[in-house]
Amino acid sequence: MRAASLRARASASTCAARPAPCTSTSRRRSFRAPRAQAERSDEKQEGSSPTSVPEGENCDYGFTAGTTGLYTDRDGPSTPRNVVKLAVANFQKELRALREWQDSREELEQTQDSGFSEEPSAVDDLAGSLEDEELCINFQDELKKLTIDADAVYARELDRHKDGDYMKKKSWVIKVPYLVLCWLLDRVYSKERPIQRFWFLETVARMPYFSYISMLHLYETLGWWRRGAAVKKVHFAEEWNEFHHLLIMESLGGDDQWIDRFAGYHSAVLYYWVLNLLWLASPVLAYQFSELLETHAVDTYGQFVDENEDLLKTLPAPAIARQYYQNEDLYMFDEFQTSRAGKGRRRPEINTLYDTFSNIRDDELEHVKTMVACQNTHVAVRSPHQR
Structure with a gap:
């Protein structure tokens, strides 16, 4: 049978x-x-x-x-x-x-x-x-042809580290768990399971912004700190962006297997509480850790797009991607891109999976820039909508 x-x-x-x-x-x-x-x-x-x-x-x-x-x-x-x-x-x-x-x-x-x-x-x-x-027509078998070369991703990271003292400036408090996480991802998710790997990453990637909002709200409630009130809106826009990355991965079957959902959900909850403790010790270190993870995401998505360019261009964009990136109201999309204040707005064209993943890669790069800006304790972070 x-x-x-x-x-x-x-x-x-x-x-x-x-x-x-x-x-x-x-x-x-x-x-x-x-x-x-x-x-x-x-x-x-x-x-x-x-x-x-x-x-x-x-x-x-x-x-x-x-x-x-x-x-x-x-x-x-x-x-x-x-x-x-x-x-x-x-x-x-x-x-x-x-x-x-x-x-x-x-x-x-x-x-x-x-x-x-x-x-x-x-x-x-x-x-x-x-x-x-x-x-x-069912494109699911086409999705199975997509790959991600972990060694090539690591090579991209090494090239970036050679440019200046990028890793030397980071504390070992965050470098050790970061390196362990990357090592585990490369071994848990094989070359043939890139969508599942991305779903796991996006499930976890939402947690930092939720943690930062929680901590800023706590500090406001206790009367400790209120200058970061406007940054909560930026972090919510970042979480909203990562949430749509997650929905895109789900539309491609990233959470189709029980084992991936089990690993992703439990890791996210654990990560949230670890970040809360790290924030209490040092908000700058918390932002540094997110900078490392978001930079890793840029390298990973960049390798994936380059490695699968021809196939991705033949596959249509998921409906949720078109709805998010080409919505008539892109206020939330603009809000987290703090580096673009006064430089014009991104208006992506989303027709294929290549367009979709290219824009996800660019989103992650914007998150990196925002995390770097948040580590500056002398200058206020401003969204493009703040004057």
């Missing part, structure tokens, strides 16, 4: 290579795209050179967002239920996911032991028509 199930999955995976309705199990589902997009997919199969996705096309890569919902949804309340109901519901959901993950590992081991190979089925028993004007 399990072998039959795997053959069915292999057959379903061929939907990514032909314009036919996709059916699936697990968390995968199909999306609809214009017929012109389907024709481009066929041209690519026949050996033609990669073509860019036309401007204005949206994409749903077929990964569900779980049961927690998105703020972009028009239906449903924005106020959650009490903590007991939420915790129990989440525990039940993750327990089911854990069992499915264990079953899939057992199936894989049995399949490998039996010598069975997941080759695409020669019979297209899933072919059909959804509507006359629309066909189903």
Whole structure:
């Protein structure tokens, strides 16, 4: 029975290579795209050179967002239920996911032991028509071709360190955990799992700004410090930006596996409390640590974009990316880019995954500049909206 199930999955995976309705199990589902997009997919199969996705096309890569919902949804309340109901519901959901993950590992081991190979089925028993004007295409198998070379990322960091005394100026209090974190990431997330690695990074990357807001709020409440009140808005804009990076990774399946969600959520909570303690000891050190992590993110996304440029340019941008970067109200997008005060505003064009990840890389560079500015204890940090 399990072998039959795997053959069915292999057959379903061929939907990514032909314009036919996709059916699936697990968390995968199909999306609809214009017929012109389907024709481009066929041209690519026949050996033609990669073509860019036309401007204005949206994409749903077929990964569900779980049961927690998105703020972009028009239906449903924005106020959650009490903590007991939420915790129990989440525990039940993750327990089911854990069992499915264990079953899939057992199936894989049995399949490998039996010598069975997941080759695409020669019979297209899933072919059909959804509507006359629309066909189903699934790009999930294309996403599996994306890679990230950890050695190349490290080489980028070494090149940056040679330029001046970048690392020498950092305290060992933050350098040691930073180097350990990078070492773990390179070993936990293989070259073939870049999206999962990015999802983990973005889950953790939101925590510093939440921590800084919490500490500034605490200091205000105690009457210790209120000069940083305006910086809270900048940090919230940074957290809002990282949150959308996270939503983009989720739309690409970064949190599809139970093990990644378990690692990301627990690491984020631990990281938040460590940052709170570090802030109490020295806000400058807290900002320095974030500078290191954000700079690592710039190198990582930069390597990913360069390494996968051709493929990324053939894949459409997720709908959430277009909504965030090309929204009619970009106040929050501008707010965290403190280095651009008086220098004009960024207005990204988001048509492909290449555009998406290039802008995420540029966002991380803006975070680096803001973290550097926050370490200056003599000059106030100003957002582009402050005069």
